[in-house]
Amino acid sequence: MTKIYIFSALLISYFAYSLAVYTRGTDETASGPLPGKTEVTLGKRLYQEKNCSSCHQLYGLGGYLGPELTTAFSDPNxxxxxxxxxLQNGGPRMPKFDFTEKEINSIISYLEYIDHSAISYRKK
Ligand code: HEC
Structure with a gap:
C-alpha cells in the first residue's frame, strides 16, 4: 500500500512539475531579464541583430577579427x-552601422552591463 502512495506522490509531482515547466514559457533568458533596463535590452538586441559577435568576443566567445569587448567599458585605455x-564612425575594419544616437547609447549601456558582470575577469 505504501508503495502505491509513494508512486502516486511521485506521479503527481511529475505532472505538477511538467505543467510548471511547460506553461511558464521561455521569454526570459536563463539568467533572468536584464534588470529593469529597457535600454540594456535594446542594446543586447542590436548586438545580436547586427551580429557583432561574428567579429567580437564577450566572455571570450565570438569572432576574432575585432577586439574582446567584455571589459571595454571600464578599460582605462x-x-x-x-x-x-x-560605433559612430566604424574603423579601418570595423563596419560603420549608421546607428542613431539612441541606438549607440543602448549598445554602450549593454556593454556597461556586461562589464559589471565581469568583475573577476577585470584586470586591476
Ligand atoms: C566585420 C567585423 C566586425 C563587426 C561585424 C563589428 N565589428 Fe566592431 N570592430 C571590428 C574591428 C576589426 C575593430 C578594431 C578596429 C578596426 O580595425 O576597425 C572593431 C572595434 C570595435 C570597437 C572599439 C573597441 C576596441 O577595443 O577597439 C567597438 C566598441 C566595437 N567594435 C563594437 C562593435 C559592435 C557593438 C558591433 C555590432 C553592432 C560591431 N563592433 C561589429 C570589427 C567588427
Whole structure:
C-alpha cells in the first residue's frame, strides 16, 4: 500500500512539475531579464541583430577579427568615448552601422552591463 502512495506522490509531482515547466514559457533568458533596463535590452538586441559577435568576443566567445569587448567599458585605455567613436564612425575594419544616437547609447549601456558582470575577469 505504501508503495502505491509513494508512486502516486511521485506521479503527481511529475505532472505538477511538467505543467510548471511547460506553461511558464521561455521569454526570459536563463539568467533572468536584464534588470529593469529597457535600454540594456535594446542594446543586447542590436548586438545580436547586427551580429557583432561574428567579429567580437564577450566572455571570450565570438569572432576574432575585432577586439574582446567584455571589459571595454571600464578599460582605462578604451572607455565610453572611445567605444562611442567606433560605433559612430566604424574603423579601418570595423563596419560603420549608421546607428542613431539612441541606438549607440543602448549598445554602450549593454556593454556597461556586461562589464559589471565581469568583475573577476577585470584586470586591476
Ligand atoms: C566585420 C567585423 C566586425 C563587426 C561585424 C563589428 N565589428 Fe566592431 N570592430 C571590428 C574591428 C576589426 C575593430 C578594431 C578596429 C578596426 O580595425 O576597425 C572593431 C572595434 C570595435 C570597437 C572599439 C573597441 C576596441 O577595443 O577597439 C567597438 C566598441 C566595437 N567594435 C563594437 C562593435 C559592435 C557593438 C558591433 C555590432 C553592432 C560591431 N563592433 C561589429 C570589427 C567588427
Amino acid at each position: 578604451r572607455g565610453e568615448l572611445y567605444l562611442r567613436a567606433f
